[in-house]
Amino acid sequence: MDTFRYLGSVLQKDGDINEDVRHIISAGWLKWQQASGILCDKRVPQKLKGKFYRTAIRPAMLYGAECWLTKRRHVQQLSVAEMRMLRWFCGHTRRDRVRNEVIRDRVGAAPIEEKLTQHRPRWFGHVQRRPPEAPVRNGVLERIDNVKRGRGRPKLMWDESVKRDLTDWNISKEIALDRSVWRLAINVPEP
Known part of the structure; x- marks a missing residue:
């Protein structure tokens, strides 16, 4: 067995954090699914959705990340997952060609790289x-x-x-x- 779980982290035999990043992203999506009733409701203001994201979903995605040695691809994976969530509850897709900065301004969320x-x-x-x-x-x-x-x-x-x-x-x-x-x-x- 090349991986095992310890205190909420997925540790790999080779010392890499690929599985841990994948696990943390899936934990963020799990929180997203639990709150999808609020986050997908068009009557809820986007600023309130952003506040909920910052207080419930992003901490789940950053749990244990302070001791990671992140590579660019890990940060990219976290950033992609974050932007998919933010776009989804704003009601946009990538096909709408709305810039990431515009979406972040609407919901009031800083990039996940800064938080890391x-x-x-x-x-x-x-x-x-x-x-x-x-x-x-x-x-x-x-x-x-x-x-x-x-x-x-x-x-x-x-x-x-x-x-x-x-x-x-x-x-x-x-x-x-x-x-x-x-x-x-x-x-x-x-x-």
Whole structure:
């Protein structure tokens, strides 16, 4: 068996997250189906549908994503699923040729890529605030210097992706570690 489930995540033998991303997307669609009576009702305002999406469906799709090492294709899969949901409850198809930004403005939802990059540094602060002997700290892998490695680009490590996210958001490591300041620094309002 190449995969197994642990605490709501699907872990693969090779360490990839393809099955976990697929599982999270299906969890989002399950929440969508449970709420389809509200989301497909034309009498419900689109802003209210967007608020429901942001509070019920997107958290189901982002559960556990703060510790993922996402590749572009994983983010693309999440983005495609999100846009299908948003288009559906707006009553549009891709054939209508309505731009993604227009749909996001109507429902008031930020792109899921932004939310992924907001979750990772928050989890980083949580991990770094724990004592060194905590089990969550043991799970963080670091590169060992002076070790002969194979050819090609080295694999992206989780802490390197967090550092990239911190520089993208222009946030220092100290702010990421301070919980009270972090909420103010990263809390970007929805459009």
